[in-house]
Amino acid sequence: MPEPPSEPWADRQRRARLRLLRMHYESRVGHIGGNLSCLDLLLVLHQEVMGPDDRFVLSKGHAAGALYVTLWSLGRLSDEELATFHKDGTRLSGHPGAGAIEDVLFATGSLGHGLGLASGLALAKRLKGEPGRVYCVTSDGEWDEGSCWETLIFARHHRLDNLTFLVDLNGLQGFGTTREVADLGPIADKFRAFSVPTVEVDGHSREEILGALRPNDEAGPHAIVARTRKGGGVSFMEGRMEWHYLALSEEQYLRAVGEVERA
């Protein structure tokens, strides 16, 4: 566990949202919706849960911005570095690159890889007798990938108690809602059918996220299905497909900033 942050959650959340919006606006980068939807999960995990022995894999690599801003909130990336996001010569590519920054263990962006990688890290901890947990955040559309289910079988069969994965259930994917594209129904039930202990939370509620991440004795891996809103925190983006891709205009940026500041 890290030192508990002195700054109240609402302030931390607001600062991170504003920084994320600014970074994406300044670099003229889209994908903001799926970054906002998982930002709270990443903040709570990194600021209040993960300690030095823990490891993190961002399986939904298209939320790299949210990860970079989270690392910035911990002082592990500077403002100057964030200003290079998406630009020539940056270490902060649109999907996390290999070997670019120390805190990113794996290049991700092709969906359906992160959970297997996280399982390898978790298994290594067990084999080496090392403490700490491995956390992995996946998207919801990502569960279309067969490899996710391969890993689910593996992680459960090997009882990877030190693995927790969180699903950013924002209900949208590349070209439609998850319901329209490939309806998995209630995904938590699918995980439970694999005997994976699964908790469902509001993915924008710090208390619920923290509660779900509290250690428990159930055999792992542990799944957290976080109901989120694509573009969470910015009303005109919430649940709207176009914010999977679009960059912000100046007018939209100022409107979004105003909303987050007033919230």
Next chain:
Amino acid sequence: MRDAFCRLMVEAARRPEFVFLTGDLGFMALEPLRDALGPRFINAGVAEQNMVSVAAGLARSGLRPWVYSIAPFVYARPFEQVRNDVCLHHLPVVLVGNGGGYGYGVMGATHHALEDYGTLLGLPGLRAFVPAFDEDLAPLFGRLFEADHPSYVRLGLSEKPAGAEVPPFGPWRRLLDGPGWVILAAGPLAGGIWDAARTLDDAHRPALWLLGELPLDELPPAFLADLDRSRRLLVVEEHVGHGGVAEMVAATLLKGGRAPARFEARTALGYPSGRYGSQRFHRRESGLDPASIVAFLRSEDVP
């Protein structure tokens, strides 16, 4: 080669960082390894994409994972996991594909590996190894446990000619000295060619070179000297032409300004008759068998 492989893996079990993952392969073969490794022996089931991602996670944590299956299920099925998870991070994962080329014979085309090293060698930092004889495995494996790069090992059947003395494993070996063509062969099929060619008359007897490691680094001076003398090069490989040794060595020779006067390539042609059979059958169909090679050498006029 499989018995030698199993024996060496069991010996390697004393290395605490060694983890062995199999894609549900090894019945009546790998049980001793399973017993020797305990929790470090992982049957990952019939799920090769996950197996390779897990191996990458293990390697990222300082362990030494070896991933084992029938060759196509090691390089083709989980190709993106090999690319993104292993190679982008230069992780020392060892991929072991059993049954290189037509090794699985009449089991059918899905089990053949005709484009394995050509496919994999486009990936950053990966090195492919094609041992030809049982004796090759011990020195190769010793090296792979120390390697700082991803590796692919194409296993086959050792075809050592009776009474032959195998030179120690290395990227380049001259198996036979002769004044005729220079033959460059990759993998176990060199054994049969060696056996057939060593009885050829002096004028037709080739200089037979065996390649064991890819990509090509520098061409060794002794090979170039043979080529300067012969001016004729025949490449033989149980692999499709595209991305294979013949293309690689041709490009290297051209870049060095040393194009031979004659250049022939015998490569895997797939399934020209649409019929299936043993590894021998398929080699014959592609002209890779010793009899075809020797017939070719005999048909050539001595210059």
